[in-house]
Amino acid sequence: xxxxxxxxxxxxxxxxxxARQNSPSPYAHLTLSKETKENLQTLQDIYSxxxxxxxxxxxxxxxxxxxxxxxxGLCTVQDVDQYVLTPLMQANxxxxxxxxxxxEQVLAVSRIKNLATIADCIEEIGSxxxxxxxxxxxxxxxxxxxxxxxxxxxxxxxxxGIRGPREGFTETLDVNTSQIRRRIKDPALKMERMKIxxxxxTEVIVAYMEGIVDQTLVEEAKARLNRIQIDGILESGxxxxxxxxxxxxxxxxxxxxxxxxxxxxxxxxxxxVILVDGTPFALIAPVTFFALxxxxxxxxxxxxxxxxxxxxxxxxxxxxxxxxxxxVAIITFHQEMVPTSLLISMAASREAVPFPGLVEALLMExxxxxxxxxxxxxxxxxxxAVSIVGALVIGQAAVDAGLVSAPMVIVVAITGIAxxxxxxxxxxxxxxLLRFPIMFLAGTLGLLGVMLxxxxxxxxxxxxRSFGVPxxxxxxxxxxxxxxxxxxxxxxxxxxxxxxxxGEFNQYRxxxxxxxxxxxxxxx
Amino acid sequence: MLEKxxxxxxxxxxxxxxxxxxxxxxxxxxxxxxxxxxxxxxxPIWASFAGFLTVYVSxxxxxxxxxxxxIEYSCQIVGLIPGKLIGFLYCFLYLMWTGQIVRNYAEFVVxxxxxxxxxxxxxxxxxxxxxxxxxxxxxxxGRAALLFMPLFVLPLCLMVxxxxxxLDWQNFFPVLxxxxxxxxxxxxxxxxxxxxxxxxxxxxxxxxxxxxxRKWGMLSVLAVTITMIATNLFSLFLFGSDVSSMLxxxxxxxxYVSIADFFENxxxxxxxxxxxxxxxxxxxxxxxxxxxxxxxxxxTDYRPLVWPxxxxxxxxxxxxxxxMIVFNYLDETSLPxxxxxxxxxxxxxxxxxxxxxxxxxxxxxxx
Numbered sequence: 001x002x003x004x005x006x007x008x009x010x011x012x013x014x015x016x017x018x019a020r021q022n023s024p025s026p027y028a029h030l031t032l033s034k035e036t037k038e039n040l041q042t043l044q045d046i047y048s049x050x051x052x053x054x055x056x057x058x059x060x061x062x063x064x065x066x067x068x069x070x071x072x073g074l075c076t077v078q079d080v081d082q083y084v085l086t087p088l089m090q091a092n093x094x095x096x097x098x099x100x101x102x103x104e105q106v107l108a109v110s111r112i113k114n115l116a117t118i119a120d121c122i123e124e125i126g127s128x129x130x131x132x133x134x135x136x137x138x139x140x141x142x143x144x145x146x147x148x149x150x151x152x153x154x155x156x157x158x159x160x161g162i163r164g165p166r167e168g169f170t171e172t173l174d175v176n177t178s179q180i181r182r183r184i185k186d187p188a189l190k191m192e193r194m195k196i197x198x199x200x201x202t203e204v205i206v207a208y209m210e211g212i213v214d215q216t217l218v219e220e221a222k223a224r225l226n227r228i229q230i231d232g233i234l235e236s237g238x239x240x241x242x243x244x245x246x247x248x249x250x251x252x253x254x255x256x257x258x259x260x261x262x263x264x265x266x267x268x269x270x271x272x273v274i275l276v277d278g279t280p281f282a283l284i285a286p287v288t289f290f291a292l293x294x295x296x297x298x299x300x301x302x303x304x305x306x307x308x309x310x311x312x313x314x315x316x317x318x319x320x321x322x323x324x325x326x327x328v329a330i331i332t333f334h335q336e337m338v339p340t341s342l343l344i345s346m347a348a349s350r351e352a353v354p355f356p357g358l359v360e361a362l363l364m365e366x367x368x369x370x371x372x373x374x375x376x377x378x379x380x381x382x383x384x385a386v387s388i389v390g391a392l393v394i395g396q397a398a399v400d401a402g403l404v405s406a407p408m409v410i411v412v413a414i415t416g417i418a419x420x421x422x423x424x425x426x427x428x429x430x431x432x433l434l435r436f437p438i439m440f441l442a443g444t445l446g447l448l449g450v451m452l453x454x455x456x457x458x459x460x461x462x463x464x465r466s467f468g469v470p471x472x473x474x475x476x477x478x479x480x481x482x483x484x485x486x487x488x489x490x491x492x493x494x495x496x497x498x499x500x501x502x503g504e505f506n507q508y509r510x511x512x513x514x515x516x517x518x519x520x521x522x523x524x
Numbered sequence: 525m526l527e528k529x530x531x532x533x534x535x536x537x538x539x540x541x542x543x544x545x546x547x548x549x550x551x552x553x554x555x556x557x558x559x560x561x562x563x564x565x566x567x568p569i570w571a572s573f574a575g576f577l578t579v580y581v582s583x584x585x586x587x588x589x590x591x592x593x594x595i596e597y598s599c600q601i602v603g604l605i606p607g608k609l610i611g612f613l614y615c616f617l618y619l620m621w622t623g624q625i626v627r628n629y630a631e632f633v634v635x636x637x638x639x640x641x642x643x644x645x646x647x648x649x650x651x652x653x654x655x656x657x658x659x660x661x662x663x664x665x666g667r668a669a670l671l672f673m674p675l676f677v678l679p680l681c682l683m684v685x686x687x688x689x690x691l692d693w694q695n696f697f698p699v700l701x702x703x704x705x706x707x708x709x710x711x712x713x714x715x716x717x718x719x720x721x722x723x724x725x726x727x728x729x730x731x732x733x734x735x736x737x738r739k740w741g742m743l744s745v746l747a748v749t750i751t752m753i754a755t756n757l758f759s760l761f762l763f764g765s766d767v768s769s770m771l772x773x774x775x776x777x778x779x780y781v782s783i784a785d786f787f788e789n790x791x792x793x794x795x796x797x798x799x800x801x802x803x804x805x806x807x808x809x810x811x812x813x814x815x816x817x818x819x820x821x822x823x824t825d826y827r828p829l830v831w832p833x834x835x836x837x838x839x840x841x842x843x844x845x846x847x848m849i850v851f852n853y854l855d856e857t858s859l860p861x862x863x864x865x866x867x868x869x870x871x872x873x874x875x876x877x878x879x880x881x882x883x884x885x886x887x888x889x890x891x
Contacts (some may be wrong), residue, residue, distance in 0.1 A: 332635070334792040341786055445641065445649065447792050448633055451799040454651050457667070462667040463660040476667040477532065 036135045040067055042118055043133075053125070058085060060102070061093030065135040068143075069121075074128030075145045081106045082145060084130065098493035099137050100474050111144025126201060138176040150175065156258035156280070158425060161297035168258045173277035179260040180207060180275075184267060188212070193274075194225060196239070200232035203277040204239065207263075212270045212498070212506045220467060221272045221285060234450045236276040236283050243285075250433050252426035255284040255292060262296045269498050270505050272467075286467035286501050290474055293317070295423035298489050306489040313421050320418035321431050321457075324365055325442035325450050327411045328357045333446030352402035358443025360404050364412045365435065367394055371385040372416070469501045525670070526818050526826050529663035530732040537740030537747075539669040540721060543808045544575075544865055547628055548717045549680075549774050552752070553759045555856065557768035560710030561830065563700060564767070566708035568718075568752035574868060575718030575745035582721070582870045583738040586728035590876050594725040595819040601878045608714055615816045617866050618723075619833070622809040622842025624851065626650060629802045630841065631848050636775060637795055647841050650799075650806060655834045657807045658814055659775030659827055662730050665807050673799040679797045680774075681789065684758055686781050691761035691877045712860045714752065719867030721745060726812045810837065 011166040027046070030443045032039050047053040056068045068084060087106045096102040103112055111129075115121050121131050121140050128146030140356040153175065156168030177191055185364065192206045204225060208218050224243040233239060236256060244253040257263055258280050263273045266284040274283040293313050330337055331346065338346065353360060375383055394412075398404045415435070422428040434457060441449030466470035474482035482499055484490035493514040497507050531539070554562040582594075589597035594614060599607030630646040638646065657665050700707075700812040724741050731737050762780065767773050778794040781787060814833050818826035845851050 130864055248686060336789040337792055339788060362698050445646070446638060447796045448638065448646070448799060449649070451796045452649055455672075455800065455803050458671055459653070459657045459664060459668050460673070462657075462664045470667065472667060472671065476670040478534065478670055 016364075027117070027119040027122060029453070030134075032116065032118065032121075032138050032140055034136055034138055036065060036067060036133050036137075039118070039133050039140070043069060043121065046118070046122065047125075050106075050392070056080075058089060060088045060134075061091055064093050067133040068130050069125055069133065070130035070145075071125060071128060071259065074148050075130055076147050077145065080130055080143075083145070084132065086318070097133055099139065099141065103141055107141075107143070109143045109145060112473060113142040113144070115140040115142055123201070128355065141216065153179070159257065159259050159262070159296065159423070161295065161300075163300045164297050165259070165261050167260065169260060169275075171278050171280055171281060173205065173275060174274050176260070176280070177205060177207075180264055180267070180273075183260060183264045184209070187248075189267065192222065196225065196228050196230070197233040198229075198231045200234065202233040204233070205275040207267060207273040207275060207460040209267050209270065212268065213272060214501065214505050217270075217286070217467060217501065218272055220272065225274070233276060233278075234316065235279045236274065236281045239274065239276060240283055242485055246463070249460065249464055250430040251289070251461065251464060251471070252292070252424070252430070253285075253287065253464065255287040255424065256281045256366045256426065257284060257295055258282075262268045265296070265299065268509070270274075270501065286469040288466065288469060288473045288499075289461060289464075290470050291499075292424045293422065294485065299492075303489050303491040310489055313423070316418040317431065318423035318427075320415050320421070321435055322438065322450060322454070323415050324361045324411055324451070325438040326447075328361045329442040329446045329450055331357045332443060346405075346407055349405040349407055353405050354402070355404075356443070360408050361411075361439055361443075362407055362436075364394070364398075364404055365415070365439065366460075368412050368416055369432065465503075473501070474499075526824075527662055527815060529661040529728055529730070531662055531666035531727075531730055533731050533733050533736035533740040535670055536724070536727050536731060537744040538673050538696075539666055539727075539804065539808060540724065540741070540744045541747055541751075542669060542673065542801040542804040543723065544717050544720055544744075544805075545751055546676075546798065546805040547625060548714065548748070548752060549755045550628070550632060550772055550798075551758050551852070552714050552717065553773045554768055554770050555713050555852075556710040557755060557759070557765075557804060558710075559712070560707040561701075561768070562695060562698070562765065563707040564710055564760060565753050565756045566700075566707035568714060568756065569751050570708055571714040571718050571752075572745060572749035573719045574715040575739055575748065576742060578719050578722045578867055579724055579738065579741040579745055580872060581875050582725040582728060583741065584839035584875055585725065585871070585878060586734065586737065590612060590734065591729055591884060593729050593815065593819060595816050597878070598874060599755065601874050601881065610874075611816065611820045615813055615820055616762055617862075618809055618813045618816070620840055622806060622813060622837050623843070624845065625802075625809060626837060627841040627845050627851065628848075629799075629806070631851075632775075633771065633795065633799075635848075636772070637792060644838070644842075647838055650803070651834045651838055651883075653803060653811075654807045654810050657803075658834075659809045659830050660728070662811060662815075665804070665811055666805075668803045672804060676797055676800045676804075679793065683778055684754075684780060684792065686783060686787070687762060687777060690780055691758070692764065695760050695764045696757075707747035713856060716746065716859055716863035716867065718748065719863060722867045722871060724810055725871070726815060759760055779868070810834070813837075 030042060052072050054070055054072050058066055058068070060066050066088065068080060070080060084107060084190055087108060088102075091102065091106045093102075096105065100114075109358075113124070113129075115124060115131065116139060120142075121468040124131050124142035128148060129142045134140070134145060150172045150264065151170050153167045153170055155166045159168075167179065169179065180191075181189065186209075188210045190208055190210050194204050196204050206218065206221055206225065206501065221243070225239070228239065228242045228464055230238065230242070240252070240254050240256070241247065246253065254274075255266070257266075263275075263282050263284065271287075272284065272285050276282070293310065331350070335343060346362050355363065370389070371386060371394070375386050375390075378386055395409060399406050399409060419428050419432055422431065434453075438450060438453035441453045443449075445452065461471055462476065470477060473479065474486045479500065481497060484495055485499065493510075493516065496510055496512065498505065498509050500507075553564065556567045559618050560567050573740055585597060587601065592600070596613040601607065602610065626647050629650065630643050633646050634641060634643050657668060703760040721741065721744070724737075728734060728737050755774060759767045759770075759777065763770065763773060770776055775791055775794060778791045779789060781790050810833070813888075814829050817833065818829055823829070845854075
């Protein structure tokens with residue numbers, strides 16, 4: 001990729017110097033000159049055929065020629081008129097010896113930055129800030145007026161809950177960081193900014209709690225992010241695939257979340273949160289298999305109920321992975337396991353079905369998957385039609401026509417529901433996929449095949465790591481201290497320590513002996 | 525070191541448990557009953573001495589040569605050529621045994637469940653899964669064993685619990701009717717199983733906390749012994765003197781389970797659970813062969829050896845074993861002798877020489 005000292009996305013386009021990101025910009029050698037005309041010409045050349053870039057010439061006071069450059073839509077014209085043009089045009093240029101003083105006294109803009117090179121100008125213009133060029137100055141001023149249309153903060157659609165905060169991340173990075181900062185006010189919350197993507201120049205933030213996180217983990221995360229050389233980042237999924245430990249795995253090795261509260265709890269546990277501009281999905285690393293079964297709500301409702309629900313999830317994870325295969329294995333190989341009365345009714349319903357169990361199961365499962373995928377992708381108006389077709393055709397008609405047996409419909413339906421029990425969509429999809437090879441094994445080797453498939457999956461999970469942390473950490477390697485958040489959700493007053501991943505970490509998250517009781521606290 | 529991964533001593537202990545027990549609970553109760561009759565519960569106790577001894581010997585040798593496995597230190601103890609020969613003997617022995625274990629597993633599965641499936645499919649599918657684990661290294665096997673341990677043990681405990689009403693405690697008596705000799709005879713075959721703890725000679729150098737290695741090794745022997753006593757007693761109470769005539773007493777026991785006319789004929793479940801144990805057993809043996817032969821040939825990476833050795837194991841599961849009758853006959857006639865030599869005598873000999881070799885060095889360093 002880098003063989004000719006040139007990045008692949010640049011090789012046959014511009015003959016400019018390569019690598020915009022993580023290395024000097026292609027325009028880095030261009031400095032601003034005293035002649036505004038020259039500067040303006042350079043910028044106009046760079047932004048040729050960009051109809052959305054606006055160059056507005058004007059005079060400061062009566063004599064000094066100046067230009068303001070901005071991209072329409074990335075800042076409001078009213079703001080530029082009101083806070084930049086008006087005061088500058090009305091100012092008396094003779095009162096101010098230089099640009100800095102002028103900016104301090106006249107411009108009613110709080111974020112102002114001095115720019116020395118064309119590259120800086122391009123960066124600022126690109127991120128929406130108007131840039132002010134000035135006759136007789138070798139600098140330019142960036143005016144922090146960037147403002148564009150953005151989606152409002154809404155309830156996260158992929159992670160809903162009954163109890164708990166209702167707001168979710170949005171596509172705008174600043175909004176997301178502000179949501180985290182509002183929850184964690186301590187300056188120990190660090191947010192390191194970097195830009196990834198040759199063309200998109202996407203802002204990525206690595207957030208962590210200094211003093212809680214293992215510093216080597218932060219270094220590792222930053223190193224992996226810095227390694228990325230790509231033309232664009234449009235979603236955190238790009239980053240996820242570029243920094244995970246094992247690319248050849250169906251299981252997610254980073255947790256994605258839309259919820260600021262989940263991100264904050266991850267920060268407080270000593271994890272690293274990676275926020276990406278342009279997507280509401282933040283990435284959390286490292287993550288263990290069991291952490292993917294924790295929903296935000298588990299920590300807001302009563303712990304006894306949360307524990308029960310967590311076990312229900314584990315159970316239904318097993319069901320969504322194994323139920324169709326177990327059914328196939330039992331009806332093909334191990335009929336003796338079924339109690340007689342049940343066996344008779346099952347045999348009666350299967351009598352008319354022309355297919356062997358495996359084919360029947362595959363037929364139904366694949367149709368179900370297709371319906372589900374279609375339901376996600378279809379326009380909302382047609383969605384209802386699909387569900388009716390699905391319910392009627394797959395449910396009633398298929399059984400009536402003798403294509404599939406009623407028990408199989410039940411099995412498929414339960415499997416489908418079970419899959420939605422997994423709080424992380426990404427794990428759910430992995431299980432959805434793995435169901436099929438196990439079904440094949442069940443159809444060929446019976447229960448033995450199911451077990452072999454299960455062993456293979458577990459062995460694979462044992463090889464997985466997320467940022468060096470074993471994926472099944474807690475259970476294997478065994479860490480009884482971690483069970484408080486795996487086997488049960490311990491009450492908050494008992495959740496004394498943070499989960500342990502690697503290296504040094506800040507162990508205790510709360511003071512001891514906080515178990516509440518009926519005794520009144522004594523007055524001092 | 526060829527293996528970069530490390531396991532904890534606890535993981536090793538957990539790993540060794542199914543490695544011994546998986547096949548030990550299958551046909552051994554019947555074998556022990558043949559000789560010891562209703563004193564069969566005593567035989568594991570005698571046999572356990574072999575287990576404790578091998579763990580002790582392998583740990584002592586590990587103390588002399590902390591970073592080395594059996595293959596490496598045997599060269600240092602008896603010299604290069606004899607050492608390599610010993611290493612080859614062990615690799616070959618384990619290769620042969622793994623073939624036998626796999627065959628035993630496959631015969632059990634085909635004989636009891638998959639009557640029409642070609643046996644080679646059953647063997648190859650298991651080896652395939654094991655290849656997957658062995659390529660992952662000792663860490664993966666250790667972690668998988670830890671996960672499977674409760675899944676392997678709890679259902680068996682549950683089965684015993686469900687059969688409690690059917691047990692007849694009177695079968696226990698008379699104790700030691702013919703003296704101690706029958707139970708000692710019964711211990712001859714199972715001592716090979718407990719002697720398989722000699723595998724720890726390959727595992728001790730891979731421990732992150734080797735100071736706890738002996739403790740967990742011994743505890744593992746203890747757990748195995750207790751489990752064997754328990755299964756023997758269980759079979760005795762359930763079947764009385766019929767145990768000796770059964771091929772797989774525990775499997776037959778599972779057919780007795782009948783709760784509320786719903787939980788019936790659970791032998792498929794027992795088989796499925798037992799497969800977990802068999803997987804751990806085969807993987808550990810497989811891994812030891814791969815690691816051992818890699819060290820024997822002094823190659824830099826053991827992973828390229830995994831597939832060929834997996835293939836060899838499939839072959840060894842057919843060579844020399846025409847059927848299970850011959851297999852069981854060999855188990856009772858030749859196995860105790862060469863097993864005793866390889867797992868008890870040779871290790872003791874190695875320890876003796878190592879002791880003699882290291883003594884003057886110690887005195888030198890003291891002076």
